[in-house]
Amino acid sequence: MVTTTTTTAATTAPARTATWRRSRWWEFVRTQRLATVALVIIVLFVVAAIFAPLLAPYGATEQIRTAIRHAPDGRYWFGTDDLGRDIYSRVLYGARTSILISVTTVVVSGAIGTAIGVLSGYFGGRWLDSLLQRIMDAIIAVPGLVLLLFLAAVLGPSIRNTIIALIILIVPAFSRVARGEMLRVREEPYVEAARANGCGTVRILVRHGLPNLFAPLIVVTSLLFAGVLIAESALSFLGIGTPPPTASWGRMLSEGTRFLEIAPWMVVFPGGALTLAVLAFNILGDGLRDFLDPRSRR
């Protein structure tokens, strides 16, 4: 994540040397302190997700029958749940589920949304643009969680279908950004020059359109990660997303609702992990926006 951010920003600029790239990276760390901390937190989450089996003291579904709803202490850092499963271990495994789902969702919908937005923007005002925009407007008009529920009803609950539903939910966000930017780029003199030189549509879109999109898209990507994490947990919380016994933060929260007063740690820690991850992506997104587009200071 670190490297993609900086390199994509770098490719849009004229100088592409390694030193330039490194100095740009240092500039980000120096000027965006808080966003850098957020980035470190995100990296820690990814590490936790990848190495969950090594880091977790217990298995994700391992039941310790002598410790049912055990309060947090030196042995069970985050306590245990009603089935005697270690919550710290399950939070680590839950990071795995969340990150797997959100990365897949954001990458696929980023690709689809960008393609739709670029086409729509390039052909702005014509029938293809109108058709695509009407579909996007219809998707946006349905409140997020309602749309996810509808798609879950149509597709049936499973991890794969959760990902498909989340992709449909956020494609419009990507396509909006890409379209807006493309409408601007389309009028640039260098695009006209390229067309006059006999460049085809595909070449113009790929060579001149896409590089301009990276900065705005990187910012939305970070913010959408935050949105997807919440949406996925909400679905699992409602029992429609990730099926049990897979550890997922949303599912853990819903299991904890029955024991709010006697075992509050069952909802405090999974929710805390979720909030921290969302917070990190939001702060990173803000930092990236300030860094990549200094005009739009908050």
Place this chain on the structure above:
Amino acid sequence: MAEYALRRTGYGLLVVFSVIVLVFLGLHAVPGNAVRAQLADSPGITEEEIAKRTAALGLDQPIGTQLLHFLGGIFRGDLGRSFVDNRSVASEIGERLPITLQLGLMAVIISVILGFAMGMLAAVRQNSLMDHSLRVVSVSGLSIPNFWLALLMVTYLAIYAGWSPPLVYEGPTQNLGNNLAQTILPAIALGVAGMAGTARLLRSSLLEVMQSNFIRTVRARGASRATVLFKHATRSSILPVFTVLGLQVGAILGGTVILESIFSIPGLGLLVFRAVQVRDYPVVMGCVIVYAAVFVLVNLIVDLTYGLIDPRVRYR
């Protein structure tokens, strides 16, 4: 203005129409057949019964005919009948919509009032300790999932104050106290994100306006700080805040699904959630359409009221 209003309304209707068509086509893309999917778990169901039920619901007709029939029904205020209890979907939604709208309205009020207070305070005391702590509050407010916040509030109120919201819903006319006791926590949870967003936008927009020439003139003429802030600056900086209000309502509406199910409030959100669990497609379809219609309507109202707040806005 009249032409603009007409055009916006027409566009809103077009969006609702496309939602209806997409929802309809989406449901007919259910693998197999809706009746079969819904009755899959019922024991001792025969092929004959499935065929009979399919015919009764008109699902054996060509898809174009079905769509026209469905659209015709919507014009007459008929959204079909529930698969499960054969009740009219429209009347069921009619009963539950006010409950969700009440919850949503409470959330909007909380988000606007607190958001304005926080935003102004932060802008007036720019770069003070207050400003920095309010910034932390607003970033956290934007990040904290509303259902987790609601669970935390319930947990800690129960543990430390020995208070928990009533579990049986009563309408505001039946028992206003109980009604508010049950809806206040979900309304706060739903409003926090909007509050944070409003505070942030208002702060930056106020700071920008405070540096403009006309504010300097007002100050030079000897107006007090309060007059400058409340009478002149706030009015000019409301517009960007107002613009995102429509979007915030979308997030609040989506959130009602999860919060109504946590607090067992029998609104539209709980209805669509239950319907999804039993695959009651007519109810699901009706709810999605009504949710979208409410969202589109709110945004239309926001669009049309721009000019009332800020006369500088020109309708094109």
